[in-house]
Amino acid sequence: MSEEKDLRKTLLVQRVNGFDFLSRDEVIAASNYAPGYKKYLDEGKTERSSVLASKALAEGAGYVPYVRGMTLNPGTKVYTIHRDKAIMLAHIGQKPLEEGALFAAAHLDAPRLDLKPSPLYEDEEMVFFKTHYYGGIRKYQWVTIPLALHGVVVKKDGEVVDVCVGENEDDPVLVITDLLPHLAQDQNDKKLGSAFPGENLNVLIGGAPYADEGKDRFKLAIMSILNDTYGITEHDLFSAELSLVPAGKARDVGLDRSFIGAYGQDDRVCSYTALTALLDLAETPERTAVCILVDKEEIGSEGITGMQSAWFDGFMTDLCASQNARLHVCFENSICLSADVGNAYDPNYPEVSDKRNNARCNGGALVTKYTGARGKAGASDASAELVGLMRRLFEENGVLWQMGELGKVDQGGGGTVAKFMANRNISTIDVGVPVLSMHAPFELTAKLDVYMLYKAISVFYRKAAL
Ligand code: MN
Ligand code: MN
16 A cells, blocks of 8 residues: 555645645745735835835845946856836846856836826816726726826926825825616616726726816816825826826735735736845855846837836847857756646636646746746747756755646736746746735735745745756
8 A cells, every 4th residue: 555655646746735745944935025025015016116126135235236337257146126116136147148147137117107298187076097907807807996007207307206195194095986786777787898998997086176166176176285295286297107006005914914905916926036036045046047027018018118118138239248258058057937827726716727738826936847828828938948947956955836727718818027038048948926916016926935925036046057
């Protein structure tokens, strides 16, 4: 009998729950890692504020701003910020860059509601902002929840004004209304995807008039408050980036506190784990370790601050120049962890997942060979050799990990920055954390998985090599 048991253990994959696999000390370490992560989530509710939170942590760990042409020796720690929306950090390694760098790339942007360029209007003595959603949202989830306003307004003279309303306990919050059930009969008969049109996601921002009479007196009252607070006029909203995000802080979830609930965990969970894995490197790594936290992943990694931007290549070219290294040689010997979230198996919705291939909460860091949709279209497919390398690395260093795919074939799909790194001839593989309710205003991760991703990226930075 025991022979059969041994054989089963040797020959068959056994799905493992982290609580059964990890030591008591590691479960405690996972729980101790969570408060720092929650603080990072609270400080960074937009890519701009996440960049600032990342910068503060980097400087605390001795990273200095990179200046083009500066001398870079093994052990030098630099960071560079790109147009306030992306940040890249490098810990220069002992080996030359032509022998390859180790990248972890995550994204700081998250689905949200952006204000339109002409957002302000009044209707029936109430004042609203018009919005244009950013990224993949399920619109019904964004009504009747407290929203906070974040962003910047650039005045005519170029002054940049920071706006943040709705995060302090005594701040007002903003909200999108919804029908009462008593009158929702027609709406209830609609399909979920069309019952909440994007053009209806108008945010209530006021209802008190400026004066007893006159045109636009309700709208004027709101603009007057904005003018008193920020010195801005309605014209200034043309040159603004203002976003509505769920108000409030990250919370422990569950009576056992085993989950974290918060807005924007896709992909700040991988941003924080990649960042802290880099900052916590106690010794100069063999290979130069680079953490890339970018913008615009949720809308295709396009544009000047997305992963497709030449900014990344430019920074790496600068690093290579300091060693007379060729960028393309550096890239061909490099490895990238495309650090992004995957879906966690939800027993309430088993019908969308292949339970044999779906990641589980508390199953550890999630390795995904390919993403994409409809026959893997749009995917970067990591080679079996690269998956093998990660397996070895994680298993030999006590990292609990699992293999996962995003759901049933032809049920939907998604993508990450992986293909944009792979297109540069960098060996790339997706690694992340399983998330419940991904892209919802309140997403869930398991503390054990967050910590295991931190550990996975730490091991990668310390030991990986092609
Ligand atoms: Mn993501
Ligand atoms: Mn996403």
